[in-house]
Amino acid sequence: MNMDMSQYLDIFLVESGEHLENLNQKLVELEKNPGGLNILHEIFRSAHTLKGMSSTMGFEDMADLTHHMENVLEDLKEGILQVNTFTIDVLLKCLDRLQLMIDNIREGQPVNVDNSDLIDLLDHIKSGEPVEARLETVALAMPVSQVPDEVELPGAADWELNQFDLTMVEEALSRNMNVFSISILVDPGCMMKSVRAFMVFKALEEDGEIIKSEPAAQDLDEGRFNEGFQLLLVTSADERVIVSRLNAISEISIRQITRLDLNRYRHGSGVPAEKTVQRASAEDEPDGQSVPEINRTQRFRQTVRVDIEKLDNLMNLMGELVINKGRLEQIGDIQKLPELNETIEQIDRITTDLQSVVMKVRMVPIKQVFNRFPRMVRDLARELNKEIEFIIEGEETELDRTVIDEIGDPLVHLLRNAIDHGLEPPGKREKLGKPRKGMVKLSARHEGNNVFIEVTDDGQGIQVDKIRARAVEKGLVDAREAEQMSDEETIRLLFKPGFSTATNITDISGRGVGLDVVKNKIESLNGEVVVESRAGVGTTFQIRLPLTLAIIQALLVAVGDETYAIPLGSVDETTMLDREEIKMVQDQEVALLRGNILPLARLRQLLQVPGESGDQETTYVVVVRRADRQIGLVCDSLIGQQEVVIKSLGKLLTGISGLAGATILGDGKVALILDVGTLL
Amino acid sequence: MEMANGRAEVGAPDEIQVVTFKLGEEEYAVDILSVQEINKLLNITRVPKAQSYIEGVINLRGNVIPILNLYKRFGLGTQGHTDDARIIVLQHNDIRAGVIVDQVSEVSRLKTSEIEEASKIYSSINSELIQGVGKMNGRLVILLNLHNLLQV
Numbered sequence: 001m002n003m004d005m006s007q008y009l010d011i012f013l014v015e016s017g018e019h020l021e022n023l024n025q026k027l028v029e030l031e032k033n034p035g036g037l038n039i040l041h042e043i044f045r046s047a048h049t050l051k052g053m054s055s056t057m058g059f060e061d062m063a064d065l066t067h068h069m070e071n072v073l074e075d076l077k078e079g080i081l082q083v084n085t086f087t088i089d090v091l092l093k094c095l096d097r098l099q100l101m102i103d104n105i106r107e108g109q110p111v112n113v114d115n116s117d118l119i120d121l122l123d124h125i126k127s128g129e130p131v132e133a134r135l136e137t138v139a140l141a142m143p144v145s146q147v148p149d150e151v152e153l154p155g156a157a158d159w160e161l162n163q164f165d166l167t168m169v170e171e172a173l174s175r176n177m178n179v180f181s182i183s184i185l186v187d188p189g190c191m192m193k194s195v196r197a198f199m200v201f202k203a204l205e206e207d208g209e210i211i212k213s214e215p216a217a218q219d220l221d222e223g224r225f226n227e228g229f230q231l232l233l234v235t236s237a238d239e240r241v242i243v244s245r246l247n248a249i250s251e252i253s254i255r256q257i258t259r260l261d262l263n264r265y266r267h268g269s270g271v272p273a274e275k276t277v278q279r280a281s282a283e284d285e286p287d288g289q290s291v292p293e294i295n296r297t298q299r300f301r302q303t304v305r306v307d308i309e310k311l312d313n314l315m316n317l318m319g320e321l322v323i324n325k326g327r328l329e330q331i332g333d334i335q336k337l338p339e340l341n342e343t344i345e346q347i348d349r350i351t352t353d354l355q356s357v358v359m360k361v362r363m364v365p366i367k368q369v370f371n372r373f374p375r376m377v378r379d380l381a382r383e384l385n386k387e388i389e390f391i392i393e394g395e396e397t398e399l400d401r402t403v404i405d406e407i408g409d410p411l412v413h414l415l416r417n418a419i420d421h422g423l424e425p426p427g428k429r430e431k432l433g434k435p436r437k438g439m440v441k442l443s444a445r446h447e448g449n450n451v452f453i454e455v456t457d458d459g460q461g462i463q464v465d466k467i468r469a470r471a472v473e474k475g476l477v478d479a480r481e482a483e484q485m486s487d488e489e490t491i492r493l494l495f496k497p498g499f500s501t502a503t504n505i506t507d508i509s510g511r512g513v514g515l516d517v518v519k520n521k522i523e524s525l526n527g528e529v530v531v532e533s534r535a536g537v538g539t540t541f542q543i544r545l546p547l548t549l550a551i552i553q554a555l556l557v558a559v560g561d562e563t564y565a566i567p568l569g570s571v572d573e574t575t576m577l578d579r580e581e582i583k584m585v586q587d588q589e590v591a592l593l594r595g596n597i598l599p600l601a602r603l604r605q606l607l608q609v610p611g612e613s614g615d616q617e618t619t620y621v622v623v624v625r626r627a628d629r630q631i632g633l634v635c636d637s638l639i640g641q642q643e644v645v646i647k648s649l650g651k652l653l654t655g656i657s658g659l660a661g662a663t664i665l666g667d668g669k670v671a672l673i674l675d676v677g678t679l680l
Numbered sequence: 681m682e683m684a685n686g687r688a689e690v691g692a693p694d695e696i697q698v699v700t701f702k703l704g705e706e707e708y709a710v711d712i713l714s715v716q717e718i719n720k721l722l723n724i725t726r727v728p729k730a731q732s733y734i735e736g737v738i739n740l741r742g743n744v745i746p747i748l749n750l751y752k753r754f755g756l757g758t759q760g761h762t763d764d765a766r767i768i769v770l771q772h773n774d775i776r777a778g779v780i781v782d783q784v785s786e787v788s789r790l791k792t793s794e795i796e797e798a799s800k801i802y803s804s805i806n807s808e809l810i811q812g813v814g815k816m817n818g819r820l821v822i823l824l825n826l827h828n829l830l831q832v
Contacts, residue, residue, distance in 0.1 A: 670725040
């Protein structure tokens with residue numbers, strides 16, 4: 001790679017990844033909706049951009065493969081080829097290959113991959129089509145090898161318009177649109193000319209369409225031009241808007257912008273009529289093309305790409321600020337200076353606002369994770385011969401970046417489960433009077449400070465008897481225990497380590513990695529998983545996750561000389577008990593809370609706090625929820641509710657059950673954060 | 681000993697700089713390049729259910745750092761905290777931890793030729809935690825093996 005390009009490598013990696021993801025998604029959509037021209041246009045555009053980018057960066061193998069894909073896509077777009085499963089399969093395979101190449105580039109490995117197999121397939125798909133149309137598209141790739149020598153730009157009037165172009169211009173004029181001939185100069189010192197060209201294209205295509213360019217769009221994409229280029233633009237915007245938009249792009253200037261004088265071309269030479277007619281019939285959708293164009297450009301809002309590390313840093317600094325604010329508050333309480341307290345209140349307000357902004361910056365839509373699932377579900381369905389209607393809901397729901405990174409694998413697992421174990425084969429479904437197509441739904445939604453993600457299927461439900469038998473077989477419970485277990489308790493067995501119900505080990509699930517891994521992962525994120533299942537009707541796995549992991553509301557409690565923080569998310573309520581209210585049932589301390597029996601656990605014993613508990617008349621109890629049960633944690637006193645910044649305990653102290661991390665209190669001391677899920 | 685990583689001790693590749701400290705009557709040493717800082721005893725928060733030799737965690741300017749009790753790690757009996765006691769914060773690879781010592785003695789140079797390998801002297805578990813014993817002007821210092829000491 002050229003040295004000058006290395007600084008663009010990161011951008012290239014990120015953007016090509018996004019394009020691949022988009023392609024994956026749209027191809028699956030296209031398969032469902034083979035007539036969807038808008039989808040096809042978008043696919044084509046993504047592929048085209050990808051090709052341009054990789055070629056600019058000098059990754060010729062990538063450019064070559066995308067080029068062949070583009071050829072097939074072009075034929076699909078023009079209706080010469082029909083969308084079928086085989087074509088989609090091959091195109092998806094190409095995407096996998098591209099992903100591989102991008103991964104190689106990212107890891108600094110050589111990119112050289114032999115793509116001839118895929119290219120053969122693509123050519124095969126393409127073959128057997130009207131020769132003329134095919135030649136034309138192939139020819140597009142030919143001039144690539146030579147950089148045009150001429151330095152001089154053709155004058156504004158020098159457009160060579162064929163019949164098709166003329167028709168487009170005429171039609172645009174009849175619809176009261178403007179047709180401009182624009183000549184752009186690029187600064188001689190500009191490093192990435194193609195990027196500038198791309199930006200110009202993007203700016204102009206916001207409300208118009210570039211119908212012709214000189215040099216051709218492909219050469220522009222690849223930076224094969226000298227000091228400038230010319231464009232023929234059909235647009236609804238007026239000259240002022242165009243000029244201001246172009247002026248916003250750095251390193252370019254407008255050499256000339258004129259309205260196209262159509263009269264000069266009416267009797268012009270152009271290209272032989274026969275050929276242009278052929279072309280016109282192939283691309284008979286100039287209108288339809290401009291509509292999705294606008295949809296697409298709206299997606300490009302003004303955004304800045306920021307390194308995740310910087311965001312993490314910002315979050316850490318935010319954490320420090322919150323800690324120090326706590327310290328100030330303590331000082332304020334002691335000093336009791338009205339002015340100081342006023343200022344502290346101000347700082348409190350500002351930090352709260354700042355914190356919510358920082359949080360929001362870190363939030364990303366869960367779409368990022370969900371996007372890759374339609375492809376996966378499709379592949380699985382084909383592999384297992386199942387028919388699936390895959391529904392995604394609430395993909396715009398936002399979650400903290402760290403959570404997003406972690407949630408992917410558990411969801412893959414749950415979806416595979418639903419498809420492999422949940423859904424019956426189509427034949428069996430028909431016999432049962434269900435629709436052939438099984439439904440799998442993935443949904444996300446906000447609720448308070450939590451996000452709920454659900455994977456639902458309308459399959460056979462969890463077969464409780466099978467689980468019982470399996471658990472006995474695996475020695476997790478004995479036969480007598482199993483008999484006495486309620487259905488709910490039995491389903492909970494699913495999450496035990498070493499449990500897997502797949503009777504025949506398939507490629508998809510049952511690889512020894514069970515739901516216990518899912519559960520552990522979710523719990524490590526301070527969330528929980530619950531299952532709901534009805535035989536013959538379906539199963540729902542529900543994941544609850546906190547919105548963020550970095551700063552949480554916690555209840556501080558004292559046990560002996562030590563202070564602990566309990567995440568408020570798992571606290572239901574706090575209460576005070578007199579000594580005589582605590583009863584013993586089978587060696588277990590319990591209390592009656594509004595008629596319900598509440599089992600009690602003493603934090604002093606759970607946490608091996610040194611010293612004896614004084615014989616207090618009253619004790620404080622924090623009622624926490626764990627899965628669906630309530631437990632009362634007995635402590636010496638309640639200190640109060642506070643915002644705490646979660647800090648990791650570090651590698652030396654990982655895996656201690658009952659601890660979720662540590663936090664730093666206002667006085668600088670470290671307090672441990674309890675993890676209610678694993679404490680008991 | 682390795683001469684290759686002697687870049688930090690330019691001019692004297694055959695000696696390393698160490699921080700020496702006392703645990704009871706015994707003198708120990710760690711490579712100065714692994715020492716991040718030396719602090720007075722800070723508030724240590726006990727961590728329940730952690731290994732016995734982990735004394736707890738401290739707040740080091742916003743970072744939570746585990747503190748090891750070398751007495752317990754080496755089975756030396758109990759440590760009485762004196763005014764001279766310090767926490768030496770060590771960093772090895774990506775693990776950071778502190779050790780409590782009774783007294784920090786000095787920074788000095790130790791000739792690599794004067795270091796006896798641990799396996800020749802110790803046979804117990806402790807030999808894994810000790811890189812060697814160095815001779816310094818007639819004193820013996822025990823050089824810690826941080827790689828094993830700070831291992832998870």
